[in-house]
Amino acid sequence: MKxxxxxxxxxMSRVTKTKASMEEKGMDVLIVTDPAxxxxxxxxxxxxxxxxxGVIVALDEEQPIWFGRGQDGNAARISTYLEERNIYAxxxxxxxxxxxxxxxxxxxxxxxxxxxxxxxxxEVDAYYYSAKCQQTIEACLPDAKFVNGxxxxxxxxxxxxxxxxxxxxxxxxxVQKAMDTAYNLIDIGVRQCDVAAEVLKTQIKGTDEFGGxxxxxxxxxxxxxxxxxxxxxxxxxxxxxGDTVILELSGCYRHYHCPLSxxxxxxxxxxxxxxxxxxxxxxxxxxxxxxxxxxxxEDVERIWAKTIEKSGFVKDSRIGYSMGLAYPPDWGExxxxxxxxxxxxxxxxxxxxxxxxxxxxxxxxDTSESFVVTETGAEPFCNYRRELLVx
Amino acid sequence: MKxxxxxxxxxMSRVTKTKASMEEKGMDVLIVTDPAxxxxxxxxxxxxxxxxxGVIVALDEEQPIWFGRGQDGNAARISTYLEERNIYAxxxxxxxxxxxxxxxxxxxxxxxxxxxxxxxxxEVDAYYYSAKCQQTIEACLPDAKFVNGxxxxxxxxxxxxxxxxxxxxxxxxxVQKAMDTAYNLIDIGVRQCDVAAEVLKTQIKGTDEFGGxxxxxxxxxxxxxxxxxxxxxxxxxxxxxGDTVILELSGCYRHYHCPLSxxxxxxxxxxxxxxxxxxxxxxxxxxxxxxxxxxxxEDVERIWAKTIEKSGFVKDSRIGYSMGLAYPPDWGExxxxxxxxxxxxxxxxxxxxxxxxxxxxxxxxDTSESFVVTETGAEPFCNYRRELLVx
Numbered sequence: 001m002k003x004x005x006x007x008x009x010x011x012m013s014r015v016t017k018t019k020a021s022m023e024e025k026g027m028d029v030l031i032v033t034d035p036a037x038x039x040x041x042x043x044x045x046x047x048x049x050x051x052x053x054g055v056i057v058a059l060d061e062e063q064p065i066w067f068g069r070g071q072d073g074n075a076a077r078i079s080t081y082l083e084e085r086n087i088y089a090x091x092x093x094x095x096x097x098x099x100x101x102x103x104x105x106x107x108x109x110x111x112x113x114x115x116x117x118x119x120x121x122x123e124v125d126a127y128y129y130s131a132k133c134q135q136t137i138e139a140c141l142p143d144a145k146f147v148n149g150x151x152x153x154x155x156x157x158x159x160x161x162x163x164x165x166x167x168x169x170x171x172x173x174x175v176q177k178a179m180d181t182a183y184n185l186i187d188i189g190v191r192q193c194d195v196a197a198e199v200l201k202t203q204i205k206g207t208d209e210f211g212g213x214x215x216x217x218x219x220x221x222x223x224x225x226x227x228x229x230x231x232x233x234x235x236x237x238x239x240x241x242g243d244t245v246i247l248e249l250s251g252c253y254r255h256y257h258c259p260l261s262x263x264x265x266x267x268x269x270x271x272x273x274x275x276x277x278x279x280x281x282x283x284x285x286x287x288x289x290x291x292x293x294x295x296x297x298e299d300v301e302r303i304w305a306k307t308i309e310k311s312g313f314v315k316d317s318r319i320g321y322s323m324g325l326a327y328p329p330d331w332g333e334x335x336x337x338x339x340x341x342x343x344x345x346x347x348x349x350x351x352x353x354x355x356x357x358x359x360x361x362x363x364x365x366d367t368s369e370s371f372v373v374t375e376t377g378a379e380p381f382c383n384y385r386r387e388l389l390v391x
Numbered sequence: 392m393k394x395x396x397x398x399x400x401x402x403m404s405r406v407t408k409t410k411a412s413m414e415e416k417g418m419d420v421l422i423v424t425d426p427a428x429x430x431x432x433x434x435x436x437x438x439x440x441x442x443x444x445g446v447i448v449a450l451d452e453e454q455p456i457w458f459g460r461g462q463d464g465n466a467a468r469i470s471t472y473l474e475e476r477n478i479y480a481x482x483x484x485x486x487x488x489x490x491x492x493x494x495x496x497x498x499x500x501x502x503x504x505x506x507x508x509x510x511x512x513x514e515v516d517a518y519y520y521s522a523k524c525q526q527t528i529e530a531c532l533p534d535a536k537f538v539n540g541x542x543x544x545x546x547x548x549x550x551x552x553x554x555x556x557x558x559x560x561x562x563x564x565x566v567q568k569a570m571d572t573a574y575n576l577i578d579i580g581v582r583q584c585d586v587a588a589e590v591l592k593t594q595i596k597g598t599d600e601f602g603g604x605x606x607x608x609x610x611x612x613x614x615x616x617x618x619x620x621x622x623x624x625x626x627x628x629x630x631x632x633g634d635t636v637i638l639e640l641s642g643c644y645r646h647y648h649c650p651l652s653x654x655x656x657x658x659x660x661x662x663x664x665x666x667x668x669x670x671x672x673x674x675x676x677x678x679x680x681x682x683x684x685x686x687x688x689e690d691v692e693r694i695w696a697k698t699i700e701k702s703g704f705v706k707d708s709r710i711g712y713s714m715g716l717a718y719p720p721d722w723g724e725x726x727x728x729x730x731x732x733x734x735x736x737x738x739x740x741x742x743x744x745x746x747x748x749x750x751x752x753x754x755x756x757d758t759s760e761s762f763v764v765t766e767t768g769a770e771p772f773c774n775y776r777r778e779l780l781v782x
Contacts, residue, residue, distance in 0.1 A: 050723075
């Protein structure tokens with residue numbers, strides 16, 4: 001019945017690294033609720049993160065303990081290596097019920113395992129770890145000490161294994177097909193949703209060798225004035241002469257992502273967007289080529305900023321971030337950012353999405369590359385022409 | 392530049408109802424972070440809920456106040472009716488930065504508007520309202536009183552307007568096309584991801600009159616033993632003789648959903664799943680036909696439970712929930728559930744997804760209908776054969 005993507009040894013080595021980090025921070029127990037972190041430590045899969053669920057890592061327990069909704073218990077049995085005694089499924093009356101909260105159940109588990117008087121870390125700023133989760137568990141376990149465990153697992157997973165990188169390479173094959181689909185179909189008079197439909201189809205169909213997975217972010221495909229901001233998507237209007245179209249897409253293989261952005265201009269597009277496109281591509285290329293292991297994350301941003309200085313364009317947001325294994329709503333890992341002040345040392349096996357997008361009042365340009373830090377520099381996962389896509 | 396889906400009057404009537412509920416509960420200010428609630432009150436759209444953002448409703452302020460990341464400010468300008476003075480965009484160094492938290496910025500806004508000593512409700516158990524948000528705002532505003540504002544807006548939006556219902560009807564057209572796509576393509580030897588790709592294409596392409604939107608939940612399409620749990624999805628294996636395939640899909644139009652589930656059996660499927668399919672369809676039909684306005688939510692479950700009693704199958708989870716406007720990760724509204732103990736009175740204009748799925752050790756059946764409560768009963772949004780889909 002087990003359907004594991006990595007060896008039990010690889011999962012357990014992740015658990016061991018997590019425990020070492022916990023020990024260093026004086027933590028006995030860590031409650032992990034970020035679905036990507038749950039998957040990383042146990043293999044757990046499923047679109048069940050819309051109800052409260054998690055895995056508990058305790059220094060005193062060999063395996064993590066999964067908790068979740070009753071009907072999702074079989075997903076834990078199918079997708080993880082956990083023993084039956086480490087799978088706790090709560091009854092359905094805990095779901096969306098103001099009279100009961102799932103973290104009362106979590107407190108019961110911790111009490112049963114003798115962990116209710118320990119120092120407990122929680123992912124305080126993670127997706128799906130609500131204020132109510134923290135309020136409930138604090139009220140239920142008055143003898144425990146609570147500390148901040150946010151991003152602890154995220155920092156453990158920042159350096160990828162060979163097998164993880166091979167998954168991202170598969171995702172890279174998919175995203176390049178999706179970008180081709182978008183480029184081939186977008187044209188003046190074509191309905192935006194019809195193109196988005198074919199892009200999604202391409203993302204999921206994958207290749208003849210492997211299929212694609214739902215991505216942590218839907219295809220972001222704004223057109224026209226909607227490109228003045230990065231997170232709007234398609235509409236059912238048609239593309240118009242002079243439109244700028246931003247394409248921020250990702251391939252996704254087994255929940256590992258390879259994001260890639262390009263910007264397209266249609267027909268009679270203005271000179272400003274052409275200049276902006278050339279500037280962004282030049283800065284992106286310089287920054288990618290300048291990366292060496294041992295550099296700091298902020299050094300990469302410096303190369304970019306110095307390269308585009310002469311253009312007059314300004315970017316006031318980070319130019320990239322660590323990425324990889326993810327569930328909605330984000331493929332970013334929330335650890336290292338390529339921006340001033342970030343002192344993360346770049347190490348081989350780290351994977352980033354460098355996306356130095358610039359959005360002006362009426363248009364914007366996104367051009368990006370996902371890359372892995374190697375022994376000698378940075379290797380982009382994709383090989384896709386970096387200039388503006390013109391039609 | 393404004394791109395509103397509803398009249399400003401309709402948005403403001405929602406704000407007025409929200410304020411009335413706040414007043415009743417002794418709340419001066421409500422911080423709304425659920426993306427569906429943000430959209431409901433202001434029209435705000437965009438896949439930017441992966442960073443902290445929200446709208447603040449204050450009894451003393453006519454319009455809500457939007458806050459979010461700098462680069463998403465233009466999304467507020469494009470998709471909402473808010474005046475420029477009510478749009479607050481924070482600098483990018485607040486994003487994924489352990490040294491700064493966006494709720495320090497939110498506290499600054501409340502101070503600037505003279506709201507820092509008020510009674511402030513927060514959506515304590517909503518998606519994207521993390522424990523850290525609550526910890527930060529409480530630390531920043533020591534003179535404020537904090538109360539639970541979870542689900543306040545959700546209860547305001549439970550009864551839909553005519554225009555909202557027309558959006559769900561559009562979504563219903565889309566989901567029936569998606570179900571046809573799945574039925575037509577699924578067959579022994581076909582790769583699961585190839586079918587999922589066409590289903591997603593159908594969802595987004597929509598009809599000749601209108602396009603589709605990304606759904607709050609990806610198509611859930613488990614096959615074989617993976618149907619013993621509801622939230623696994625496709626793989627890149629091929630469908631096999633004897634497989635059960637669960638199809639939980641949704642149409643989505645302008646973020647309004649119409650979910651629909653059917654279960655398919657391939658070739659030599661067992662008698663147990665056929666019996667289960669007949670039982671679920673019979674119970675679903677009886678419950679739907681028995682609904683009258685004025686009934687309680689729990690009464691609907693009683694009809695279902697009595698109808699299937701004789702079969703020997705047991706369902707230990709709720710059979711449905713209120714649904715409508717939603718962003719990932721859930722199309723449910725987290726208010727009324729069709730289950731024992733839920734005393735919500737059914738009122739015309741409420742919309743539900745009734746999904747009495749049953750999952751056994753090695754297979755499961757989902758058959759569902761989305762419906763609106765009318766003056767005389769319940770009207771399903773779809774008209775799709777309710778029995779098991781056999782091939």
